[in-house]
Amino acid sequence: MLYKLLKKYDAEFFLQYASSRDANFYYSTSFKIPDPVLYAIGVDGTDLLVVPEMEKDRAEKESKVKEIASLSDLGYYENLKNLKDARKALAFTYVSLLKSHKAKKILIPPNFPSFLAFYLKNYFEVEVVENPFSKLRMIKRKDEIEKIKDVSAAIIESFKYFLKCLRKFRNCEEIRNEVELFLFKMGYLAEDTIVASGLESANPHSIGFGKVEDHVIFDVFPKSRSHGYFSDFTRTVILNENKKIEEMLNAVIEAQETAISKVKDGVKAKEIHNLVCDVLESRGYHTIRKGFKEGFIHSTGHGIGLEVHEEPRIFENEDVLRAGMVITIEPGLYYKKVGGVRVEDTVVVKKNGCEILTPYEKKIKL
Amino acid sequence: MLYKLLKKYDAEFFLQYASSRDANFYYSTSFKIPDPVLYAIGVDGTDLLVVPEMEKDRAEKESKVKEIASLSDLGYYENLKNLKDARKALAFTYVSLLKSHKAKKILIPPNFPSFLAFYLKNYFEVEVVENPFSKLRMIKRKDEIEKIKDVSAAIIESFKYFLKCLRKFRNCEEIRNEVELFLFKMGYLAEDTIVASGLESANPHSIGFGKVEDHVIFDVFPKSRSHGYFSDFTRTVILNENKKIEEMLNAVIEAQETAISKVKDGVKAKEIHNLVCDVLESRGYHTIRKGFKEGFIHSTGHGIGLEVHEEPRIFENEDVLRAGMVITIEPGLYYKKVGGVRVEDTVVVKKNGCEILTPYEKKIKL
Numbered sequence: 001m002l003y004k005l006l007k008k009y010d011a012e013f014f015l016q017y018a019s020s021r022d023a024n025f026y027y028s029t030s031f032k033i034p035d036p037v038l039y040a041i042g043v044d045g046t047d048l049l050v051v052p053e054m055e056k057d058r059a060e061k062e063s064k065v066k067e068i069a070s071l072s073d074l075g076y077y078e079n080l081k082n083l084k085d086a087r088k089a090l091a092f093t094y095v096s097l098l099k100s101h102k103a104k105k106i107l108i109p110p111n112f113p114s115f116l117a118f119y120l121k122n123y124f125e126v127e128v129v130e131n132p133f134s135k136l137r138m139i140k141r142k143d144e145i146e147k148i149k150d151v152s153a154a155i156i157e158s159f160k161y162f163l164k165c166l167r168k169f170r171n172c173e174e175i176r177n178e179v180e181l182f183l184f185k186m187g188y189l190a191e192d193t194i195v196a197s198g199l200e201s202a203n204p205h206s207i208g209f210g211k212v213e214d215h216v217i218f219d220v221f222p223k224s225r226s227h228g229y230f231s232d233f234t235r236t237v238i239l240n241e242n243k244k245i246e247e248m249l250n251a252v253i254e255a256q257e258t259a260i261s262k263v264k265d266g267v268k269a270k271e272i273h274n275l276v277c278d279v280l281e282s283r284g285y286h287t288i289r290k291g292f293k294e295g296f297i298h299s300t301g302h303g304i305g306l307e308v309h310e311e312p313r314i315f316e317n318e319d320v321l322r323a324g325m326v327i328t329i330e331p332g333l334y335y336k337k338v339g340g341v342r343v344e345d346t347v348v349v350k351k352n353g354c355e356i357l358t359p360y361e362k363k364i365k366l
Numbered sequence: 367m368l369y370k371l372l373k374k375y376d377a378e379f380f381l382q383y384a385s386s387r388d389a390n391f392y393y394s395t396s397f398k399i400p401d402p403v404l405y406a407i408g409v410d411g412t413d414l415l416v417v418p419e420m421e422k423d424r425a426e427k428e429s430k431v432k433e434i435a436s437l438s439d440l441g442y443y444e445n446l447k448n449l450k451d452a453r454k455a456l457a458f459t460y461v462s463l464l465k466s467h468k469a470k471k472i473l474i475p476p477n478f479p480s481f482l483a484f485y486l487k488n489y490f491e492v493e494v495v496e497n498p499f500s501k502l503r504m505i506k507r508k509d510e511i512e513k514i515k516d517v518s519a520a521i522i523e524s525f526k527y528f529l530k531c532l533r534k535f536r537n538c539e540e541i542r543n544e545v546e547l548f549l550f551k552m553g554y555l556a557e558d559t560i561v562a563s564g565l566e567s568a569n570p571h572s573i574g575f576g577k578v579e580d581h582v583i584f585d586v587f588p589k590s591r592s593h594g595y596f597s598d599f600t601r602t603v604i605l606n607e608n609k610k611i612e613e614m615l616n617a618v619i620e621a622q623e624t625a626i627s628k629v630k631d632g633v634k635a636k637e638i639h640n641l642v643c644d645v646l647e648s649r650g651y652h653t654i655r656k657g658f659k660e661g662f663i664h665s666t667g668h669g670i671g672l673e674v675h676e677e678p679r680i681f682e683n684e685d686v687l688r689a690g691m692v693i694t695i696e697p698g699l700y701y702k703k704v705g706g707v708r709v710e711d712t713v714v715v716k717k718n719g720c721e722i723l724t725p726y727e728k729k730i731k732l
Contacts, residue, residue: 021387032558033571035675053654054570054663054700072657086683087476110453110481115494117480128481184550191555191591192398204420205399225557288419291438297420309401317452334420 005132006043011105011125013098014041014132017116023306024109024133026228031063036113038094039065042101050074050097069097091119098124109134138303138311139324144229145348148305148326151224151231152346152357154188159235159360162195162218166237166366172197172208172216183222194219194234201340204298204332214240215249217342221308230308232328233358234344238365248285248333249341253362255279255331256343259300263329263347263354269312269319273300276331285333289316294335301328304346325349326357371498372409377471377491379464380407380498383482389672390475390499392594397429402479404460405431408467416440416463435463457485464490475500504669504677505690510595511714514671514692517590517597518712518723520554525601525726528561528584532603532732538563538574538582549588560585560600567706570664570698580606581615583708587674596674598694599724600710604731614651614699615707619728621645621697622709625666629695629713629720635678635685639666642697651699655682660701667694670712691715692723 002014016039018025020032029039029049038050047066051059059068071077071090074097080089094116098106106124108117109131120126140148161182165175172195183190196208197216208217219234236249255276262275277287277296286295299315302308304326312319314327321327327349332342343362347354368380382405384391386398395405395415404416413432417425425434437443437456440463446455460482464472472490474483475497486492506514527548531541538561549556562574563582574583585600602615621642628641643653643662652661665681668674670692678685680693687693693715698708709728713720 034558052664053659058569058572072659077657080682084684086679108480110479112480113476114474114478114480114483114492115476117483118494126480128484181551185547189555189557192400203424206424291443293419293438298418313452316446318450 001132001136002041003043005129006041006107009105009107009127009129011107011127012043012101012103013046013105014107014129015039015112016109016131017113018111022111023137023310024131027137027306028133029063029065031059031065033059040097042103044101046101048097050094087115088119091116095120095123134311137305139322140305140326140348141324144305145324145326147224147227147229148231148346148348149357150227151188151222151229152233154183154186154222154224155220155231155233155358156360157186158183158188158190158220158222159218159233162220163237163364163366166212166216166239170212172200172210172212175212176207179220183220184225187225188222189225190220190222193221196340199336199339202334202336202338204334204340204342212239214238214242215245215339215341217340219342219344221304223308228306230304230306231346231357232304232308232330232344233346233360234330234332234342235360235362235364236341236343242339244335244338245341247283248335248338249343249363251280251283251285252331252333252341252343254283255296256329256345256362259329259331260345260347260354260356263321263327263349265321265323265349265351267321269300269314269321270316272321272329273315276300280331280333296331296333298332301330301344303327321349323349323351367498367502368407369409371495372407372473375471375473375493375495377473377493378409378467378469379412379471380473380495381405381460381478382475382497383479384477388477389503389676390497393503393672394499395429395431397425397431399425406463408469410467412467414463416460453481454485457482461486461489500677503671505688506671506692506714507690510671511690511692513590513593513595514597514712514714515723516593517554517588517595518599520549520552520588520590521586521597521599521724522726523552524549524554524556524586524588525584525599528586529603529730529732532578532582532605536578538576538578541578542573545586549586550591553591554588555591556586556588559587562706565702565705568700568702568704570700570706570708578605580604580608581611581705581707583706585708585710587670589674594672596670596672597712597723598670598674598696598710599712599726600696600698600708601726601728601730602707602709608705610701610704611707613649614701614704615709615729617646617649617651618697618699618707618709620649621662622695622711622728625695625697626711626713626720626722629687629693629715631687631689631715631717633687635666635680635687636682638687638695639681642666646697646699662697662699664698667696667710669693687715689715689717 198213286292330344564579652658667680696710
């Protein structure tokens with residue numbers, strides 16, 4: 001696939017410069033490293049990771065890259081002595097390497113750091129292309145789907161525990177702490193879990209503070225601490241009678257179920273997004289599609305895997321759903337004077353439909 | 367400070383495009399956001415954060431940036447309809463904004479994403495400069511030092527708990543899990559905590575696996591889950607007589623204490639690093655300074671704060687230690703056929719010395 005891309009652009013190299021916090025880097029190298037390093041794929045068969053000396057052995061054992069070089073193998077420390085600037089010495093070391101492979105044109109991904117891109121531009125033609133691994137990552141392998149299922153099962157357990165906590169604690173921070181600790185003990189890291197109640201829930205990204213009021217949004221997106229995959233799930237729980245909130249929740253559940261019923265291979269992301277808007281508008285609510293700033297004001301969902309938010313986006317765009325994609329469907333409604341509601345599941349796209357990985361009833365009253 | 371920088375380069379804007387995972391972005395905005403957004407500082411007084419519509423209210427409440435605009439305020443959705451490409455529409459939206467402020471020259475930090483830098487280059491002069499917030503972040507304010515002290519105190523508790531675990535469990539994975547859970551309960555997130563024993567400890571970044579053998583390196587660098595600051599600490603514990611390891615540990619303790627005794631305002635980072643090399647070489651060990659690939663093969667330390675590894679680097683460079691910097695001093699020795707040892711403390715640089723934030727005895731035999 002990389003070979004085809006390089007040929008298409010008549011380029012000799014595709015470069016990534018990233019740490020394993022970058023999902024594309026981790027996906028393509030299987031190497032965990034906290035600081036950024038260079039990964040070079042060449043049309044001449046080069047498949048090379050350049051790491052600090054002390055990481056070389058580990059890279060040889062743990063990464064799936066064919067060839068490992070250390071910075072000192074490539075003369076970095078001599079360059080550092082001459083140039084007296086770590087970044088320049090690094091860039092110069094990479095330039096020498098690429099020249100020795102007769103590179104003329106280099107492809108880089110969108111998030112490639114500018115300091116290095118600008119330096120390379122002095123020696124080569126440099127072009128930004130979509131990271132081909134972002135596209136590859138959209139379609140999950142079987143083992144990846146198993147990992148997302150594993151996190152999804154933990155999410156359902158954590159939601160049951162959340163419901164228990166709602167009976168015991170009456171404070172959003174306390175409940176968030178309890179649920180995140182519950183997940184951590186099971187081997188999952190949840191951060192910024194949303195436990196948002198009352199008017200605070202009208203802010204879709206507020207994690208929530210203070211007393212639990214008439215209703216509460218619970219949105220959790222943990223990562224497995226062993227394999228690194230995410231899943232994502234939201235439910236809105238009604239604690240006290242609130243007619244407006246309940247009507248909003250009914251509309252959102254209808255929109256979400258309608259959307260899920262249409263997810264299958266070949267459907268455009270924007271068809272799903274527009275369907276959600278159709279349902280919510282037909283119930284008299286406002287949507288982002290018509291430029292409103294209250295109502296349904298975000299996208300319908302996103303891909304999920306090694307990142308919480310990854311491609312495709314379920315929104316106004318040209319993305320097409322394909323079997324093997326794992327996406328969220330998460331409509332919501334938000335009104336500053338009323339509050340917010342949201343319902344979200346993570347699903348795997350199949351040839352003729354989809355499989356819900358986070359099954360749990362949607363209308364919950366305590 | 368920014369104004370001076372812009373004047374120096376005769377530029378109209380300094381731009382950051384990052385999420386709050388980027389410490390410079392978080393430090394300069396105080397805004398937590400999972401996906402990248404634009405933060406623009408202009409010589410004309412502009413201090414503007416551009417966020418998705420649904421984050422606008424939260425940004426106005428939580429960030430310390432003067433002015434917040436949403437993407438829809440700036441016409442992003444019209445641009446998206448015309449250009450049908452999210453990244454192009456975004457870049458075009460920013461170009462229009464910058465043009466309306468009569469920008470001609472733009473400064474960007476080294477890690478600024480290339481897709482946006484290359485697009486801006488079509489309209490403006492663009493130059494990469496060191497991120498001025500990296501330099502600012504090196505000198506910690508009092509409240510930042512208090513936060514690092516808070517994490518450091520938790521580290522010492524976790525080390526005492528680690529010593530208890532060493533008596534109960536005999537497996538590196540189990541001990542790591544126990545200690546990380548202990549810290550999580552206290553409100554700290556430790557990931558990739560090193561519990562490395564036997565020959566595995568010769569790999570400085572191996573997190574360690576399998577049975578606890580004759581000695582064990584414990585290296586923990588948790589982040590507070592409330593305020594986000596890190597601290598860093600390492601001890602090597604001897605469980606069974608091992609003459610070579612004990613000699614190495616004695617040398618490393620001497621090197622570390624000598625280095626710490628010389629840390630104060632005005633001293634060059636490389637003087638500290640060379641002092642460590644001097645001590646270790648005088649004891650007959652190999653060092654990176656002489657090009658060896660076993661022995662002392664990494665830098666002496668690094669700044670720490672909102673990132674585990676940040677400026678300054680305690681290595682061969684021109685960095686000068688200044689009062690208020692928080693750094694680690696962490697010499698180690700690694701021989702493939704013997705194993706590794708390391709001792710590390712986090713210290714605050716003072717006018718006439720330094721304060722150790724992670725005080726604990728260094729020679730530990732169980």
